[in-house]
Amino acid sequence: MPKKFYRKRKRRLTCRKRKVCYNTKPELEFKAILEKLEIEYEQQFRIQNKYYDFYLPDYNALIEVDGIYWHGIGVEFEQKSRMQKRTYKNDLYKDGLAAINGFIIKRINEGEITVSKVKKLLKECKNI
Numbered sequence: 001m002p003k004k005f006y007r008k009r010k011r012r013l014t015c016r017k018r019k020v021c022y023n024t025k026p027e028l029e030f031k032a033i034l035e036k037l038e039i040e041y042e043q044q045f046r047i048q049n050k051y052y053d054f055y056l057p058d059y060n061a062l063i064e065v066d067g068i069y070w071h072g073i074g075v076e077f078e079q080k081s082r083m084q085k086r087t088y089k090n091d092l093y094k095d096g097l098a099a100i101n102g103f104i105i106k107r108i109n110e111g112e113i114t115v116s117k118v119k120k121l122l123k124e125c126k127n128i
Contacts, residue, residue, distance in 0.1 A: 026065045026110035027053055033118045047101055050094050059125040061104040064094070065113070073109050104128050 023031065023043075034041050034054070045055035045062060054063040066073065070087055080088065091107075098105040104125050108117065 029113045061125040062098050064107045
């Protein structure tokens, strides 16, 4: 295994242990809206061996911000790449894990991150 790959892998694992992680652009946009709306949140919330982008304690909700490419948004399953299929299966597992542990799980695509969409998502969490 090349040293460069090993360093990157090790860095990512260390990142998870210390909970000092790098935000994606969509996560930063979502975070800015939560702060604007003065919503309490926790990032990189862990359940067993899986991490969720945001935990909203007032709503008992976990929010996943999905990137269009990585999650294959708008692409039929058969047309997705191997990586997108793996991500899809991981998303199903995480959704089930959250539900089993009593959390509301919601997903928002990177193209939907607006104040009005986030307010709608929060309203849905309150009504469940």
